[in-house]
Amino acid sequence: MRHSVFITRDLRRTYGDGPTAVHALRGIELVVDEGELLVLVGPSGSGKSTLLNILGGLDRPTSGTVHFRDLDLGRAPERAVTEYRRRHIGFVFQFYNLIASLTARENVELVTDIADEPMSVDDALALVGLSDRADHFPAQLSGGEQQRVAIARAIAKRPAVLLCDEPTGALDVATGIRVLESILHINETVGTTTLLITHNTDIARLGDRVVHFGDGTIRRIDVNATRVAAQDLHW
Amino acid sequence: MKLTPLDRKSSRDLWRLKLQALAVALVLGCGIAIFVMATGMYDSLERARDAYYTRYRMADLEAALVRAPLAVGADLATIPGIAALELRSTGLGIASFAGSLEPLSVRIVSLPHDRAPRVDGLVLLRGRWPATDGRDEALINEAFAEANDLIPGKTLTVIVKGRRRTLRIVGIASSPEFVFAIAPGELLPEPERFGVLWLPNADASSWLDLDGAFNDVVVTLAPSANTDHVRTMLDRRLERLGGRGAIGRDRMLSARYLNDELGQLRTLARILPPVFLSVAVFLLNVTLTRLVVTERANIGLLKAFGYADRTVGWHYAQFALALCTLGAILGSVLGRFAGDYVASVYRAVYRLPVLEYAAGPEVYGGALAVSIVAALLGASSAVRNAVRVAPAIALAPPAPTTFGRLAASIERFGRALDPRARMVIRRIVRYPRRATTSVIGLGLALALLVMSGHFSAAAKDLIETNFGVAQRMDVTLTFAARQHPRVLHEVARLPGVLTVEPRTSPEVVLESTRHTRRDVVFGIEPDAQLDRIIDIDRHVVAPRTDGLILASGLAAKLEVDVGDRVRLRATDGRRSSAELPVAQVIRSFVGAAAYFDRERLVDALRENRIDGALLRIDPMHRRDLALRLKEIPAIAGVAFADRTERSLRKLFEQGAGFFSSVFLTFSMVMAGGVAYSAARVTFAEQQRDLATLRVLGFARSHVSGVLLGEVGALLFAALPVGLCLGALLSQWMMSRFETELFSFPYLFDSGAYGRAATVVIAAAAVALVWVRRDVDRLNLVAVLKSRE
Ligand SMILES: Nc1ncnc2c1ncn2[C@@H]1O[C@H](COP(=O)(O)OP(=O)(O)OP(=O)(O)O)[C@@H](O)[C@H]1O
Numbered sequence A: 001m002r003h004s005v006f007i008t009r010d011l012r013r014t015y016g017d018g019p020t021a022v023h024a025l026r027g028i029e030l031v032v033d034e035g036e037l038l039v040l041v042g043p044s045g046s047g048k049s050t051l052l053n054i055l056g057g058l059d060r061p062t063s064g065t066v067h068f069r070d071l072d073l074g075r076a077p078e079r080a081v082t083e084y085r086r087r088h089i090g091f092v093f094q095f096y097n098l099i100a101s102l103t104a105r106e107n108v109e110l111v112t113d114i115a116d117e118p119m120s121v122d123d124a125l126a127l128v129g130l131s132d133r134a135d136h137f138p139a140q141l142s143g144g145e146q147q148r149v150a151i152a153r154a155i156a157k158r159p160a161v162l163l164c165d166e167p168t169g170a171l172d173v174a175t176g177i178r179v180l181e182s183i184l185h186i187n188e189t190v191g192t193t194t195l196l197i198t199h200n201t202d203i204a205r206l207g208d209r210v211v212h213f214g215d216g217t218i219r220r221i222d223v224n225a226t227r228v229a230a231q232d233l234h235w
Numbered sequence B: 001m002k003l004t005p006l007d008r009k010s011s012r013d014l015w016r017l018k019l020q021a022l023a024v025a026l027v028l029g030c031g032i033a034i035f036v037m038a039t040g041m042y043d044s045l046e047r048a049r050d051a052y053y054t055r056y057r058m059a060d061l062e063a064a065l066v067r068a069p070l071a072v073g074a075d076l077a078t079i080p081g082i083a084a085l086e087l088r089s090t091g092l093g094i095a096s097f098a099g100s101l102e103p104l105s106v107r108i109v110s111l112p113h114d115r116a117p118r119v120d121g122l123v124l125l126r127g128r129w130p131a132t133d134g135r136d137e138a139l140i141n142e143a144f145a146e147a148n149d150l151i152p153g154k155t156l157t158v159i160v161k162g163r164r165r166t167l168r169i170v171g172i173a174s175s176p177e178f179v180f181a182i183a184p185g186e187l188l189p190e191p192e193r194f195g196v197l198w199l200p201n202a203d204a205s206s207w208l209d210l211d212g213a214f215n216d217v218v219v220t221l222a223p224s225a226n227t228d229h230v231r232t233m234l235d236r237r238l239e240r241l242g243g244r245g246a247i248g249r250d251r252m253l254s255a256r257y258l259n260d261e262l263g264q265l266r267t268l269a270r271i272l273p274p275v276f277l278s279v280a281v282f283l284l285n286v287t288l289t290r291l292v293v294t295e296r297a298n299i300g301l302l303k304a305f306g307y308a309d310r311t312v313g314w315h316y317a318q319f320a321l322a323l324c325t326l327g328a329i330l331g332s333v334l335g336r337f338a339g340d341y342v343a344s345v346y347r348a349v350y351r352l353p354v355l356e357y358a359a360g361p362e363v364y365g366g367a368l369a370v371s372i373v374a375a376l377l378g379a380s381s382a383v384r385n386a387v388r389v390a391p392a393i394a395l396a397p398p399a400p401t402t403f404g405r406l407a408a409s410i411e412r413f414g415r416a417l418d419p420r421a422r423m424v425i426r427r428i429v430r431y432p433r434r435a436t437t438s439v440i441g442l443g444l445a446l447a448l449l450v451m452s453g454h455f456s457a458a459a460k461d462l463i464e465t466n467f468g469v470a471q472r473m474d475v476t477l478t479f480a481a482r483q484h485p486r487v488l489h490e491v492a493r494l495p496g497v498l499t500v501e502p503r504t505s506p507e508v509v510l511e512s513t514r515h516t517r518r519d520v521v522f523g524i525e526p527d528a529q530l531d532r533i534i535d536i537d538r539h540v541v542a543p544r545t546d547g548l549i550l551a552s553g554l555a556a557k558l559e560v561d562v563g564d565r566v567r568l569r570a571t572d573g574r575r576s577s578a579e580l581p582v583a584q585v586i587r588s589f590v591g592a593a594a595y596f597d598r599e600r601l602v603d604a605l606r607e608n609r610i611d612g613a614l615l616r617i618d619p620m621h622r623r624d625l626a627l628r629l630k631e632i633p634a635i636a637g638v639a640f641a642d643r644t645e646r647s648l649r650k651l652f653e654q655g656a657g658f659f660s661s662v663f664l665t666f667s668m669v670m671a672g673g674v675a676y677s678a679a680r681v682t683f684a685e686q687q688r689d690l691a692t693l694r695v696l697g698f699a700r701s702h703v704s705g706v707l708l709g710e711v712g713a714l715l716f717a718a719l720p721v722g723l724c725l726g727a728l729l730s731q732w733m734m735s736r737f738e739t740e741l742f743s744f745p746y747l748f749d750s751g752a753y754g755r756a757a758t759v760v761i762a763a764a765a766v767a768l769v770w771v772r773r774d775v776d777r778l779n780l781v782a783v784l785k786s787r788e
């Protein structure tokens, strides 16, 4: 049987308190298996990003537990959480977050420098099809190219988990497909557990499972019998 | 008044950037404070001096002579241009009082019979005037009284002309003539060791062997009088009476000293504020430019809504004006209090009857005007940028800042560095103007500190060199009348005396083809050990037998150079004179003097006399010696070198101490302000990058490293800049502080540089720690959610 990567129990996250408190997550129960591609969908404000941030060690739950393998992410000290991010997690954001003063290669090096068993920078850029743009600065790259550099940066350290928050949100269809292809490619070849937030129901068909959010809770989880290939998508 | 949304935005911006705004306001405030303090103090001091001089009839000219019958006075009074004149008997004596360890020097000045002096009046501070026919009653000057705890009722034992008398102090007075009481031949006031005694004329004259005669005349001039003209007339009439040449205020010790002090204050008021103001302008510029850059989208939006360019520009100018007004108010208040404090320090040193710090409205108005100009200068480029933003910007997508590769050589070097170091280097190169600004700001703070450190170091060095290298005697004796050198044998027999050397320092008139000056010529023996000629580089200069050695200041006054001839005339009435070549011109260390081989000097003036003796003593016998010296009538002055040294140190500390601490505080504010502002801007611009680094798994300390790296690199670049700037500034300041009597050498004092650098680094470190807190609090989720 497959090992589980994340297990959450009655996970809650509340912003503020009193009458104005916002309950972003109200009791999430979720098990994420090793190597699977999990797609998170749901209306705006339903708590998708909040969950992803907690799983990625950027935020902490208000109550409930969340485990990455044996690590209790809710209670681990700050230092351990930083260490966790560094060793196990790759992030991809909607707005790329490349460092403008570093070239594509250097943005990736930023991660390989501190990782235990990174792949080579050239391999990482090759995986996203950007070998020839390695020495360009972010300002010299298109949005899609920037996002692919961000993906290369995220996977270069061979993370156990890749967390993607609307990676295609700022991109057009064709570029979006290239980016998704990169993510799928990595999930398949490297076996990286991948969580991907999207508003696009078409993209949801790429996943092994689709988690539907609503108002801070999981409404239902769909299992896709067959995953669709990225190039077959059209939206 | 209703606040428009833009006004509200202004005040929120100000609040959001409050610490950066405060840094600007503080730096500006420091400049304004120095301006208000120094300008106000200069005005107050000058006003107090002028009022005192006028009210108490400070002499315009003074002429000393050997002796003249009182009847000559009527003749002198006919010289056109003289408003009032006073004939006086004066002389030097040696004094002691119950409990005094060492003999003190005093100047006796006669008071006219039955009335206040018409020239050089007196302010009676305590006690009463001496009875006109009273004997043994004296007034003493305030500084001397305070330094030695002398009050009316106490007595002084005084020896003048070999006659010892006990005088009763009946009152304490001060006079414009002795705002600083400086002993003849000395360069600085030493109230512990030198005092002025005013005695009724009859009493003073008979004591000084001047019954029915006088030996000193002081005059005030009519407003329209030509000083040089009156001086010439006076000299001509007094010449055959042994006149030594009349001197103006520029040569009266007290007036001259006071003038030098005022000049230094004015230098301070002119040099320092611009330094602070320019740094404040830089800071303001950085802060505002950055604000406009981050707000490009908002500015575009405002314009898209229909706000006029002018309105938007004014919005940012307002921000600057608010800041600078705050700085001006802060600085004025601070300057006012500093002024009060400085006035209280000065009151202890300057014997002026009224010395209150008062800055007129023009000073505060000036401060405000200067601040507004600074605000407009600092805001101009930012406002221009804001005006230039096109409305379309608001709709354009955000683009990453463009960075370029650096020169190949730097890139190759960069390869060896980790990516964070590369971030730092590329950012500095990307914003060269801003980096330069920070480097200059930090450099200036450093330069100020170097300068203040240098000033105390120079003063300390002056004292140490003077007593350690040039004047190595333990005791200087001044004879009441000039003596034949054989008295040295008797001096050598005094208790504890190890070595004796003669002091030959006759006052002469030096004449070149164009100028005439009265000064002292020192006769130096070739093998002199105790009193030596030292040039500004601290080299011992051997006396010349083939001509005079002149200090460069004196040579310049006489307009002579090596090879020119100078005529030397004795001033003691004997009219002996000699013409001598100038053998050497040196930059002298202290004083503007002339030197000659002793033997040749004696020959030239045809009189083998000495003016005093220099002693090296056994400290064990110091007390015995002091006791003996008090009893010797032929001695008019005794100076123990260590006491002189101590009072000199005190004098420098009083002046330099306060200013050093002001410099220290203000420079720290400046360094901290610049570092904070640099770190803050870096942080604001890189917030996203720093958050990204954190997300990628870099620890807090690593992420702060980027910030530290940038500010550290700037600081590193600022160190050499600041040290060089400091050296230049010190040199320049020293030259501005140079007076005829003191030249401050430029000396490389590594301690001053080290201390200055440490202070600046510490101030920057505090600023960085402050900003680092922001890195630690970085809200990763929030930063990454937004575009920027
Ligand atoms: N820092 C915060 N303070 C207060 N409320 C917050 C904060 N961050 C998120 N929330 C609230 O938590 C809820 C969940 O937000 P979250 O970002 O997880 O939604 P989402 O599902 O990712 O939405 P979207 O699809 O629009 O990105 C929302 O109601 C949001 O307003």
Ligand SMILES: [Mg+2]
Residues within 6 Å of the ligand: A048, A049, A050, A165
């Ligand atoms: Mg979201």
